[in-house]
Each structure stands twice: as C-alpha cells, then as structure tokens.
Amino acid sequence: MSENGAAPIDDWQIMLVDDDVSLSRCYEIGFTKMGYKATAYTSPLEAFEAFKQRPDAFACVITDLCMPKMTGLELSRRILDIKPSIPIIMISGNQTREQEEEARQTGILHFLQKPVHLPSLSKLIDAIIENTEKEIKQAFETYKISRLTESKRKISIRNELENPVDDDFLSEILPHFFKDRGKEAEQLIAALKEKDYQGIHDIGHRIKGSARSFGYTKYETLGAALQKAAKDQDNEAIEAGIDALLNFLIEDNSKL
Amino acid sequence: MTLKILIAEDDTVCRMLLLKILQAVPSVEILEAHDGEEAWEILNEDTPPDLCIFDNVMPGASGLELMERMQGDSRLASIPVFLSSISNNREEVLKALDLNAAGFITKPINEEKVLKMIKPALDKLMS
Numbered sequence: 001m002s003e004n005g006a007a008p009i010d011d012w013q014i015m016l017v018d019d020d021v022s023l024s025r026c027y028e029i030g031f032t033k034m035g036y037k038a039t040a041y042t043s044p045l046e047a048f049e050a051f052k053q054r055p056d057a058f059a060c061v062i063t064d065l066c067m068p069k070m071t072g073l074e075l076s077r078r079i080l081d082i083k084p085s086i087p088i089i090m091i092s093g094n095q096t097r098e099q100e101e102e103a104r105q106t107g108i109l110h111f112l113q114k115p116v117h118l119p120s121l122s123k124l125i126d127a128i129i130e131n132t133e134k135e136i137k138q139a140f141e142t143y144k145i146s147r148l149t150e151s152k153r154k155i156s157i158r159n160e161l162e163n164p165v166d167d168d169f170l171s172e173i174l175p176h177f178f179k180d181r182g183k184e185a186e187q188l189i190a191a192l193k194e195k196d197y198q199g200i201h202d203i204g205h206r207i208k209g210s211a212r213s214f215g216y217t218k219y220e221t222l223g224a225a226l227q228k229a230a231k232d233q234d235n236e237a238i239e240a241g242i243d244a245l246l247n248f249l250i251e252d253n254s255k256l
Numbered sequence: 257m258t259l260k261i262l263i264a265e266d267d268t269v270c271r272m273l274l275l276k277i278l279q280a281v282p283s284v285e286i287l288e289a290h291d292g293e294e295a296w297e298i299l300n301e302d303t304p305p306d307l308c309i310f311d312n313v314m315p316g317a318s319g320l321e322l323m324e325r326m327q328g329d330s331r332l333a334s335i336p337v338f339l340s341s342i343s344n345n346r347e348e349v350l351k352a353l354d355l356n357a358a359g360f361i362t363k364p365i366n367e368e369k370v371l372k373m374i375k376p377a378l379d380k381l382m383s
Contacts (some may be wrong), residue, residue, distance in 0.1 A: 170275060172272070176268040206267060213269055216367070
C-alpha cells in the first residue's frame with residue numbers, strides 16, 4: 001500500500017533482491033520514494049537470512065531471477081517454505097516458458113519483465129499485497145500498457161550517444177556512469193528535503209558534464225533541467241527530474 | 257624522457273576518458289586526482305607534473321582556483337594548464353587566460369580534439 005493506500009506503511013516492508021548493486025539501489029530509492037518501506041539486498045543468501053530472522057516483517061518479495069550463488073527461483077522456494085502465503089514477484093530479462101512453469105509450480109504467481117517500469121508499479125504492488133484477484137489482473141493489464149507506452153525500450157545505449165566511444169570502452173565506463181548517477185539520485189532526494197538548491201544545482205551540473213563528455217544527451221538534458229529547476233527553486237520540477245533519473249537508471253542498467 | 261601529466265577531474269567517466277586518450281601517448285606518465293585538494297597535494301610533491309588538465313568545477317578547489325594558487329608559486333607558475341569544462345563560458349575563459357591557461361578542452365571529450373590541443377605543448381616539453 002502506497003502513501004495513498006489504506007494501511008500504514010510502517011507495518012511491513014518490501015524485500016527487493018537483485019545482485020546488480022546500482023539497480024537494487026535504484027529500486028530501493030524508487031520504492032521508498034513511492035511511499036513504501038523497502039529494503040534491497042544484493043545477495044540472495046543475505047536476503048534469505050533476513051527473511052528467516054523476521055518473516056513477518058515482509059509483505060512481499062520482489063526478486064531477480066538470474067543471480068549468482070542462489071537463483072531467484074531457489075530463494076523463492078526457501079522463502080515459501082517458511083511463509084507459503086507471501087506474494088513473490090519475479091523479475092527477469094527473458095525467462096523461458098519452462099522457467100516460468102517451474103516458477104509457477106514453486107508458487108510464484110507474478111512475473112515482470114526487465115526493465116521494470118517503476119512509476120506504473122505501485123497499483124500492482126498494492127493489489128498483489130492485498131491479494132484481490134480481480135484487481136491484480138486489472139493492475140497487470142494497466143501496468144503492461146503503461147510500460148509499453150511510456151518507454152522506448154528498443155534503443156540501445158550506443159545508439160543514444162552522440163559521441164560514441166569504442167564498444168569495449170563503453171562497457172567499461174557505463175557501470176561507473178550509472179553507479180555515480182545512482183549515488184546522485186540519493187543525494188538529490190536528501191538535498192530536496194533540506195531545500196539545498198545549490199547542492200541540487202551542483203549535482204545537475206555534474207550529471208550534465210559527465211553525460212556530455214561522451215555524448216549521452218538524455219542525461220545531459222536531465223542535468224540541465226535539474227540545474228534550472230534548482231535555480232528556480234521549483235520543487236515539482238526537481239521531483240520530476242529525480243523520477244526521470246531513477247527511471248533512466250532502471251531502464252539503462254538493464255541494457256548493460 | 258617521461259613527462260608527467262596530472263589529470264584532476266572529479267567525474268569518473270570524464271577521468272577515464274582523458275586517461276584512455278593520454279595513456280596512448282608515448283613517454284607519458286599519468287597522475288590522477290579526484291578533486292581539487294588532491295590535485296594540490298600532487299602539485300606540491302617533490303617533482304611536480306610537467307602538464308596539467310583541470311576540470312573547472314570540482315570539490316575542494318576548482319580548476320581556476322588551482323591555477324590561481326599555481327601562479328602564486330614560482331615552482332608551479334610555468335606549468336602549462338589546460339582547463340576542461342562543459343562550455344566556453346566567457347567569464348571563465350577570460351579569467352583562465354589571465355591565469356595563463358594553455359588551452360581549453362570542451363566536452364564532449366574526444367581523442368582528436370584532446371590530442372590536437374595538448375600535442376604542441378607536449379612536443380615543446382619534450383624538445
């Protein structure tokens with residue numbers, strides 16, 4: 001249940017599990033921003049330990065399928081052994097039909113394809129947690145439509161660059177680029193809370209400069225928009241900038 | 257003869273880009289600083305660098321601030337400094353020229369542009 005939902009959010013939290021550090025952090029920031037209490041784990045083993053310690057603290061588990069040491073499927077099996085009623089949402093790049101069938105037999109009923117479209121997810125999560133079958137179905141349909149309509153998923157990062165570097169080097173710099181932007185998303189949220197407009201302006205400048213250095217125009221534009229919003233002390237535009245940054249990061253991290 | 261080049265840049269990606277371009281230049285040793293203060297520490301070591309590239313906006317001290325400090329130190333005043341920035345802001349350029357900037361590297365950073373800018377200074381130092 002989001003901030004607008006019926007139940008108080010302090011009662012429970014969402015467990016997020018993805019071995020990709022930047023991605024899991026983006027999920028955590030994104031869900032927290034939507035009003036949920038969420039904790040991200042990059043290690044499925046640690047996630048399982050946390051669940052085992054306090055199974056009632058979690059109302060829902062959202063996990064990646066492919067992870068080293070323990071797959072999302074195995075993690076779900078173990079979690080369901082402890083608490084069979086917990087809803088689990090499996091996120092995957094391209095699971096096969098066999099994997100999906102195996103997951104369903106394990107007791108996982110919900111699947112999302114990468115990249116997740118965070119802004120459309122809140123209603124779906126609420127419905128899944130409340131476990132109202134009709135609403136889940138409707139929410140899934142709405143989610144799928146928003147995700148497809150609002151995202152241009154087919155563009156590769158290379159094709160988005162105006163000043164492309166060679167492929168090997170691009171693969172080397174992109175994880176650093178996304179990691180730094182992930183940290184900045186957190187800093188932006190904190191700065192907005194403090195109304196530190198100079199701080200927001202500086203972060204916008206950093207995003208713009210870093211993106212322009214290799215021609216990643218959409219981040220450059222976003223950095224400039226954040227600078228302007230900070231200068232105008234326009235909280236709404238800053239919020240919109242943070243949301244856009246998180247969405248870019250979730251979408252683009254999945255393309256690595 | 258090996259020339260030391262100091263790159264002071266707080267952004268990881270920009271630093272990696274400059275590093276990749278300059279590592280391909282023969283007889284060059286690259287020193288990296290992640291902010292203005294780290295750059296200043298390196299400048300104050302026993303053997304200062306032969307050439308510097310500073311980002312203008314960095315925590316600790318900006319590129320222009322570093323140039324100002326260098327001008328006030330006879331040991332460092334003649335080291336050629338290139339200033340990298342997002343755009344050629346008129347005020348920034350004039351101030352940098354006042355401080356004897358050897359050149360400006362505007363982003364996006366590409367190999368041809370950077371080498372064309374820096375090569376004459378490197379050749380002069382080598383001769």
